[in-house]
Amino acid sequence: MGLHKTIALVSGANRGIGLAIAAGLARRGVHVLLGCRDLRRGMAAADRMLAEGVQLRPVQLDTTDDVSTEALAALVRRDYGRLDILVNNAGIALDADPSLPVAERLQRTLEVNVIGTARLTEAMLPLLAQSKRGRIVNVSSELASFGLRTDPEWEYAKFAMPTYQASKAAVNALTLSYAARLQEQGIKVNAICPGYTATEATNFMGPRTPEQAAVVAINFALLDDEGPTGAFANEAGELPW
Ligand SMILES: NC(=O)c1ccc[n+]([C@@H]2O[C@H](COP(=O)([O-])OP(=O)(O)OC[C@H]3O[C@@H](n4cnc5c(N)ncnc54)[C@H](OP(=O)(O)O)[C@@H]3O)[C@@H](O)[C@H]2O)c1
Numbered sequence: 069m070g071l072h073k074t075i076a077l078v079s080g081a082n083r084g085i086g087l088a089i090a091a092g093l094a095r096r097g098v099h100v101l102l103g104c105r106d107l108r109r110g111m112a113a114a115d116r117m118l119a120e121g122v123q124l125r126p127v128q129l130d131t132t133d134d135v136s137t138e139a140l141a142a143l144v145r146r147d148y149g150r151l152d153i154l155v156n157n158a159g160i161a162l163d164a165d166p167s168l169p170v171a172e173r174l175q176r177t178l179e180v181n182v183i184g185t186a187r188l189t190e191a192m193l194p195l196l197a198q199s200k201r202g203r204i205v206n207v208s209s210e211l212a213s214f215g216l217r218t219d220p221e222w223e224y225a226k227f228a229m230p231t232y233q234a235s236k237a238a239v240n241a242l243t244l245s246y247a248a249r250l251q252e253q254g255i256k257v258n259a260i261c262p263g264y265t266a267t268e269a270t271n272f273m274g275p276r277t278p279e280q281a282a283v284v285a286i287n288f289a290l291l292d293d294e295g296p297t298g299a300f301a302n303e304a305g306e307l308p309w
Pocket residue numbers: 079080081082083084085086104105106129130131132156157158159160180184207208209210261262263264265266267268269270274
């Protein structure tokens with residue numbers, strides 16, 4: 069069951085950037101658990117990747133659901149006894165839906181992007197603690213960077229996704245908190261931005277492919293012991309918080 073391999077879990081991995089991160093890690097020899105809300109969609113994604121020679125194990129995971137999250141932690145404990153890499157990729161953006169009242173939009177977005185990230189991280193921490201090289205990668209967005217947002221010359225300065233931007237700023241705050249808390253255990257926690265990418269979330273707008281977007285997350289997932297913790301970065305380097 070891949071016990072000798074590095075073991076990774078990617079949330080929201082049945083499509084888009086999450087699937088590309090999962091496939092990229094698997095191509096590098098990692099045993100990857102493909103976290104999917106709908107297991108049938110995960111199995112279909114895994115079948116498609118198998119046709120390309122990439123083996124992935126779909127597992128049911130709704131990060132808004134304690135029962136789902138705890139059941140997955142129990143499965144990982146039973147089958148592997150540890151987890152080496154957690155990629156918190158599952159995320160939503162509801163700013164484009166004008167029918168949703170702001171409070172509900174915020175509640176639903178925070179529930180997935182922020183509370184879901186914290187819920188899954190907490191469930192997996194005892195398993196990451198069993199790893200010799202624990203890594204957590206939080207998929208954030210440069211749209212949350214206060215440093216960039218306050219620069220009028222920044223290319224996305226006029227992008228207005230207030231709910232999403234608030235949620236990813238909270239993800240960044242969690243990243244720093246977990247990095248500090250887990251430093252002594254050698255677990256590295258970083259936030260990355262995959263860049264503007266053509267996926268369902270963006271109505272397939274954006275110049276980057278999911279495979280290009282996945283590179284920075286894969287690099288941070290496979291950081292060696294000299295690598296940073298508590299960083300926020302994209303493919304080009306560090307981003308301002
Ligand atoms: N695309 C971009 O330009 C861009 C830029 C910066 C950051 N990001 C971030 O990158 C990540 C992936 O985005 P994407 O563009 O690949 O989006 P996507 O194609 O919409 O994929 C989102 C994934 O998250 C899953 N998900 C949603 N709610 C979930 C929940 N409660 N529990 C578990 N999984 C859940 C979805 O599952 P279902 O299929 O079941 O809905 C799907 O697999 C997100 O965190 C996003 O904010 C994207």
